[in-house]
């Protein structure tokens with residue numbers, strides 16, 4: 359009955375595109391145990407190590423004791439706990455926004471925000487490398503969509519001008535820090551273009567929240583841009599070490615989402631323990647600057663080490679450090695060899711990234727020690743050396 363699916367899966371296998379996960383059995387600092395072996399984890403978005411921080415774990419445990427393991431209901435039906443409201447206040451402060459609204463995940467936040475704000479008769483203009491969650495949300499909204507080449511503000515402006523009053527609303531959508539390329543959006547120019555042309559702007563700061571900006575407020579804070587009128591999406595699931603998505607922005611937008619965002623209304627609220635963990639993570643972020651300092655130190659030595667080995671780094675501005683490989687097969691062979699050597703650094707292939715741009719995506723955390731990074735660099739050196747020898751034969 360499902361033969362057609364078997365054939366499609368075999369097709370994916372033949373193109374080197376079949377996806378499989380590794381089963382993590384335990385976590386200790388930056389190391390994970392997979393199949394009984396401890397490996398250096400270079401694939402986590404837990405950039406500051408806060409998912410493992412004793413205060414963050416204790417806050418989650420305490421919330422479970424007090425509120426239970428789950429919220430038990432949707433937010434508007436009886437699932438809003440004091441912890442949700444407290445976290446929304448803290449997120450609004452972190453993002454210097456009028457208000458904030460939580461969603462169970464970042465994916466649901468993007469779906470809810472975009473579908474609640476635009477629809478048929480509206481236009482969304484987005485960067486070609488925007489995350490899949492943004493692309494899905496645009497499709498679901500049924501608004502018209504135009505892409506501009508990655509970080510190209512001239513083309514963004516041209517697309518904004520071209521609309522010439524043909525649409526009711528225009529929404530510009532970009533990631534603040536791109537998840538698969540690790541580079542920052544030219545936000546000053548994007549904000550100017552959107553403001554000049556009277557368009558709304560949504561910045562997906564999933565990866566930058568907690569990392570960029572003097573207080574960890576994200577890319578707007580990093581670039582010194584006033585957040586007034588800008589919609590800032592973020593997740594709690596990366597640098598804040600928990601789970602959940604949110605929008606921080608003007609009050610009428612927040613109220614509209616509460617009333618219209620289906621992925622907010624028709625789903626069970628984020629577990630109170632996730633809120634408590636994120637609240638404590640925000641406190642740790644502000645009280646223990648050491649984690650961010652360690653992360654940036656690690657970034658310097660990691661990018662310097664990989665460059666010495668001749669790796670083609672797509673960017674070096676953030677803890678997401680992707681190494682360009684190109685072919686799917688070579689990328690996956692290298693990822694598997696790294697795994698065998700004790701490093702978990704996954705290969706990323708299309709459709710997650712454009713065809714021909716497969717890569718090993720390494721991500722750093724504050725929990726990596728200089729010794730861990732040295733060990734990882736030795737693995738890379740050995741494997742890249744073996745690869746070069748094999749290709750010169």
Ligand SMILES: Cc1ncc(COP(=O)(O)O)c(C=O)c1O
Pocket residue numbers: 463464465466468489491533537562564565593594595602603
């Ligand atoms: C840019 C971007 N936006 C949104 C999301 C979704 O966030 P979450 O994992 O919290 O659902 C991700 C996560 O991978 C992401 O990278």
